[in-house]
Amino acid sequence: MEQTLLTKKMLLAGEWVTREKKISVENPQNGEIIAQIPVANKEDALFAIEEGVKGAKIASRLSVFERMSILNRAANWIEERKRLFAQTISLEGSKTIREARKEVKRCIQTIRISAEETRRLHGKTLSFDQMEGNENRIGYYQRLPIGLIVAITPFNDPLNLVAHKLGPAIAAGNAIIIKPSTVTPLSALLLAEAFEQAGLPKKVLSVLPGHSSEIGDVLVSHPAVRMISFTGGYEVGKEIASKAGVKKLSMELGSNSPCIVLKDAEIKEAVESIVSGAFWAAGQNCIGVQRVYIEEELYADFEEAIVYRTSQLQIGDKFSEKTDMGPLITKKEAIRIENLVDEAISNGAHCLCGGKREGTYYLPTILTNVDAESKIAKEELFGPVVILDSVKNLSEAIKKSNDVSYGLQAGIFTKNLDLAFRAIKELEYGGIMVNDSSDFRIDAMPFGGMKQSGIGREGVEFSIQEMTELKVICFRLGYAH
Secondary structure, eight states: OTTTOOOSSEEETTEEEOOSSEEEEEOTTTOOEEEEEEOOOHHHHHHHHHHHHHHHHHHHTSOHHHHHHHHHHHHHHHHTTHHHHHHHHHHHSSOOHHHHHHHHHHHHHHHHHHHHHHTTOOOEEEOGGGSTTOTTEEEEEEEEEOOEEEEEOOSSSTTHHHHHHHHHHHHHTOEEEEEOOTTSOHHHHHHHHHHHHTTOOTTSEEEOOOOIIIIIHHHHHOTTOOEEEEESOHHHHHHHHHHHOSSEEEEEOOOOEEEEEOTTSOHHHHHHHHHHHHHGGGGOOTTOEEEEEEEHHHHHHHHHHHHHHHHTOOBSOTTOTTOSBOOOSOHHHHHHHHHHHHHHHHTTOEEEEOOOEETTEEOOEEEESOOTTSHHHHSOOOSSEEEEEEESSHHHHHHHHHSSSEESEEEEEOSOHHHHHHHHHHOOSSEEEETSOSOOOOTTSOBOOEETTEESOBSHHHHHHHTEEEEEEEEEOOTTO
8 A cells, every 4th residue: 555655745735745844644553653744834834825825716717617527537536546545544543444435435425526516506696676776786696716725624534524625615616725633644645636636726725734833823814814614622613713813714613412312212223323323433523422311211221232232342453344443543532531431430420331441442431320510421522432311301301412512413213203303493403313323424414513513514515605705796777778
């Protein structure tokens, strides 16, 4: 794989360059260094912005046909190298090879959807004569590119989350600078190569692996940058918002996702969905299940079933086809999860399974009797731990589900449509999954949250809307007379 991975350079305004200072990319499974990547500095960030402004003009002049063609060629290039992309995701990150393959498949779909949505980037006629005295006016509005976008992406979906910013940006006719996570930059750089091979003009795209302390403020605060698209934590999002100035912000800031299991639910289906939702990518998932509220009549059976199913998960080598869950992204993250679980247990929580760390691995863990005001219950955990809680009825489940500062997605399992629609109405979340866990998403749907979970919506069509501006055109007729 190394001889084909052209990721020892970074993409600066369409040119592959290197720097003396490097980032060592490690395989979290064993600490092995798998690549040396140049570190972008402040001057690189400023140059990327300067050239990106020029790139935005180039991108805006691309026809719809040209944008569609570039996106489809990029998707084809990835399709032909699915194995390489999956290996890269798994090697630099936490995902098993099976999870990585699914991410590659989604990335291809995200880019193809972007190509399709390009043809639907249009406006609407306006009835100016609805206001008295304007009978001789007609007009319309249209969507135009916003300009230069900065996208900041996390480690947990190092390919598809980048595609969710890059695909719509190109579809809308913008230029974009991507700052990927420093622990998983290889997938983003490989994706950039796909777009280069697809014929994306130079200056339109930069991918800058670098430290936020050095290039972050430059990228988010520069007045030539017209939009920040950020996926990450709430505290960082708040800091970005305070520094960005007057520009558009789109932010997905995580969650603490609940699932409700009512007494009429199918236990086997609910357990299977929740186990997958809680432990996919070692729980490092913004819509992963963190809290489960089970109606008390069903609680004992549900608890027994979910503990049994969780105990069947295979933990180990990411590249084994039999492995269900790999390591956390760093040892530091594994220790953070260990400390949170130990703290909860010391305060009275019961550990039904897991609760142990082995290097960067943390075993899939189920807790009960957790203090509702504890950090592990209130904050985004981002690890392979799920909390079970018995509730008397749906009202209590909804109240507890809403009693956090986040609101990205939630799930409910029930056969009762009336109860499902009540939950849909009362749960304070951007997405409600009925008879699925909170961890369900397709790349075409609007994706985003309420409260501290973010600003705006992603999902290709909706990202394109965020990445465009409206221009109104009005004709006053009658001068010929």
